[in-house]
Amino acid sequence: MIIILKPNPDQTELASLESWLRGLDLDIHMSQGQTSTIMGIVGDTTVVDIGQVRMFDIVDDVKRVQEPYKKANRKFHPKDTVIPLGAGSVGGDSFTLIAGPCSVESEDQILEIARDVKAAGAQALRGGAYKPRTSPYAFQGMREAGIALLLEAREQTGLPIVTELMDAADLPAFTDIDVIQVGARNMQNFALLKELGKVDRPILLKRGLAATIEELLMSAEYIMAHGNEQVILCERGIRTFEVATRNTLDLSAIPVLKELTHLPIIVDPSHATGVARYVRPLSLAALAAGADGLIVEVHNDPAHAKCDGAQSITPAAFAELSDAIAEMLPIVHKNAIPPR
């Protein structure tokens, strides 16, 4: 961490800043320039609150040299994290397809979709039982009954289950769920993240609509710092001024995250665009950019889906997408990322 002092800093203030930093077990390396004094701070600066440094009147600016996350940081953990999922895994050399409906609606619906996406090559089934909805008047999900149907679909197809948890109080219902999803709107629900740090299953952490890449990693760090290092990151679009798509899918985040972290990164083209016919081009683009997988909304009857039908593709379209991916995979996969 570099602290740039204002010209002619008050010496009492400076002593106070120095003593505060030493109290955090940090070493200080002063360097006196002609126009300004620079303090180089050495040690575990992840514990320093940058806002607190800025409040010292004598401080002109502060700059982190180290990232504020440790466990998620590739510098301290160069190898890709690989997370087991059913018969396969996420991260490393794998490319993982997770597919299923926005929400579980009935036994018939979820079983039919589960069979279809399995036949088309999906490695896991997604489906919402507890649904975060902007309107209190919209369908809120089948809750426990939905979880039961997902587990039945797993029994019939062998596909591991990915589903969203909105409230730590509902954790008992998730005992048999394979991957617990944190939705974009809860990415900084720190109470929830802490609880998920105590869980022994992988967490799929979606990027918030206004979250920077660093904040996404800090949320992963929350889960990891509380004991659970199995975190799968998910880019699902950020909020911008553009209205042609629901959100703006930030595929640049893939190579940026590949540099900064060892955690796997998958992409959700369905929520990013909100439009079924853009799912295919952006899925292939995500693969080409170096993503570790996709989570795609598939519905057997999009026109009558209880939510997000407009962004759901049919099982047939998913099968075609899966074929295109299989054809591209040997040539394209992780081709994009220069060797470290």
Add this chain to the structure above:
Amino acid sequence: MIIILKPNPDQTELASLESWLRGLDLDIHMSQGQTSTIMGIVGDTTVVDIGQVRMFDIVDDVKRVQEPYKKANRKFHPKDTVIPLGAGSVGGDSFTLIAGPCSVESEDQILEIARDVKAAGAQALRGGAYKPRTSPYAFQGMREAGIALLLEAREQTGLPIVTELMDAADLPAFTDIDVIQVGARNMQNFALLKELGKVDRPILLKRGLAATIEELLMSAEYIMAHGNEQVILCERGIRTFEVATRNTLDLSAIPVLKELTHLPIIVDPSHATGVARYVRPLSLAALAAGADGLIVEVHNDPAHAKCDGAQSITPAAFAELSDAIAEMLPIVHKNAIPPR
């Protein structure tokens, strides 16, 4: 709600759409133009999921004429909601000053600040006991002990207490708290909003960093639909590309919200800018724009605050701000808003 159909819609699809709409207790008014057919949907369209309409292949576009919120809607509740707070109230003709530190740090700290802000004219004390922090390594608040100190400050000063709840599981500790705050990062934590709908105290609901004004109102609607109509809205800056301030304070939201809703709206200039010396100009601007009050961070020793010192003003600066507000109030207050 207006549904615009594509040219020559498939008649089976159309019948299916009509029957679905009628199943929601809505009336349909068809109007056949030369190039397109328009369906006018009459009834309580707040129950309609607009995404679901869009999935019908024959639908070209959908437009709400009615807002998707009811209880928060000024159309159905023209008079300002006025919420009691201590000896005074929020909303209507009042202008309310809420002040205090980012977080409760010690008995001395909170008592001293409480006395100072009361002397300077604050009507309520804010202070964080449960702190949402981006980093798992940053100070997370004094929790129950912090709540106890806030209640002690209330006993000594008579100031009602405003403090943030992050997890419904902590509600028992908030039994004596006057106003429960929902932070920006939890604005769409729907599980939390539902629980707060069952509480009998006012909720201070902060706008999310990427939340539209309509989404803020939908989150208020969640609380209201679950039984608690005492919601105070708070504009605290949105995330944009500008980096000179931490967030961009959206003061246009004040007149927009005054039109759309009867709920009171206050402004947080401290979190919006992140810079203590911008608090005063933006506080006065909020007053001039028609806000119902302010929530301001005040710390007796900003340079050693455990969080957000850079945006905290001193008690002396707060007293000066309070004086400036008192002087402007008779001329400026709600002067901005044209009579309805």
Add this chain to the structure above:
Amino acid sequence: MIIILKPNPDQTELASLESWLRGLDLDIHMSQGQTSTIMGIVGDTTVVDIGQVRMFDIVDDVKRVQEPYKKANRKFHPKDTVIPLGAGSVGGDSFTLIAGPCSVESEDQILEIARDVKAAGAQALRGGAYKPRTSPYAFQGMREAGIALLLEAREQTGLPIVTELMDAADLPAFTDIDVIQVGARNMQNFALLKELGKVDRPILLKRGLAATIEELLMSAEYIMAHGNEQVILCERGIRTFEVATRNTLDLSAIPVLKELTHLPIIVDPSHATGVARYVRPLSLAALAAGADGLIVEVHNDPAHAKCDGAQSITPAAFAELSDAIAEMLPIVHKNAIPPR
């Protein structure tokens, strides 16, 4: 165009609105619902200024059914526009690689880079002679001398030249330039667009940092409406809150634009990210998403480039990228876009 009237519209105002619309050669189809009246407007509504409709007091809302652009609209021109470029072309079945330095710096520099990118498979040479720089103190380009060097590079390599024009007054210097580029900051410099409508060479139109996809098409429409239908669109990143990359590359724009327009769309991964090592993954992603080509910054000595060295790749890295594209092309190309 759909105009939704407020309940019980004033009849004099309504007559005035109707007469204004008829004066624009439009037909009106009234449809009386229970709660609101809807006017369906039929005819060439591209001439209607939507802001003007909104000012009528009786108007509640206005919605375009038709897009406000005609010549750029795929509805009226379903086939892909294919634009000749040197021995090849842009659009349709082609994938075009344009490469070269941010700015022309010397004869040696531009000739060496031109030979290198040609050898690596580039179909055109880019290079800035007139440079838009944020600072008046930064290098502003070699101007006429730069144009001369670019033309010399064309003579030696046969590569057609793409270079930016900032001011219509400089057009005489561009007489022999093959493709004239409009930079992102000039996308809505309407005076310049009009002049380029009178030019007989292709225009490469870059999307503005805060321009919607519709505004990009409206700027293309300016050029086309003034007589020049050879417009190549270029996605080069939009401005968002994310700071890990200079801009956020919006690859969703590719399939959206492919639907809306017949004009070719290329991608500039260099300006979008500002980081050389992200150029490769995003180039491959652009190809997979269905782009018609790339414009990439290549410099023989990035560390000493006079501008944008941080985002320039070396000729060797460009050759590797070109090979990866060649390998992917037969499988991936325009695979993403479902048949219309």
Add this chain to the structure above:
Amino acid sequence: MIIILKPNPDQTELASLESWLRGLDLDIHMSQGQTSTIMGIVGDTTVVDIGQVRMFDIVDDVKRVQEPYKKANRKFHPKDTVIPLGAGSVGGDSFTLIAGPCSVESEDQILEIARDVKAAGAQALRGGAYKPRTSPYAFQGMREAGIALLLEAREQTGLPIVTELMDAADLPAFTDIDVIQVGARNMQNFALLKELGKVDRPILLKRGLAATIEELLMSAEYIMAHGNEQVILCERGIRTFEVATRNTLDLSAIPVLKELTHLPIIVDPSHATGVARYVRPLSLAALAAGADGLIVEVHNDPAHAKCDGAQSITPAAFAELSDAIAEMLPIVHKNAIPPR
């Protein structure tokens, strides 16, 4: 400027960086820490292209300590710039009201509005003769004829004229215009800015839709560096995700700009919101935040304005706003800004 080097920098590269910096007449102050080496760069660093520094492989990061603008910088010019305008002035202790229609439409229209806004207290008349319009099919302004009508309005009312120039080629028509406006879309039209640097009249420079405050100041610096130091800055809303208003008015920019620059700053609430009924609250808020004036759209018949009628207020509403400002002024004005 602070340059942070990567650990163990290559010595040849380092020598190359040092020699390049010395070639720019800069002094280097090396400081060797335990984990990293920091170079403090002393001298006129406004000439350094920060991108160029970053390209050196050995550079980890670069930070400006000095702002990249000089002439616009309050550090080097502490006193407020005051710009004469008609009988009065802009900046310093003044609060300036500029008002008039979006575009000049006819002699009757502009003369009537000019008389009305003068009677209501405006110090200058605005009106568009050359109009930047998103659509090539929309009304493009009366051009020379519009300028002539504006000058006639000046003759009749004595009000100085503010009008927009889109193309330096049209400068001859602006010889008698008092203040030349640069529109938001041309804020980084550097060719235009350079030409305006040679003009002897004040320039009203509007902030671009996606321009940071620093970029706005760099554009002012362009004009000033080319010889014209009479620049009035104008905040007119930035583009964000919020759709309730056309743009998001960034009033925080007022105190930020007051710190950074000595140039006057006015606010355009009409373009910022796009809604006439929000003009009053945001005008009063701008005054309270410390702005030096307002530029407001006023039309005698908004419902039939040729552009932007929806955001234009009537002369009567302007007179009421002017009265409210006059009443607030003695108490509020520049009250917000703490003494430097």
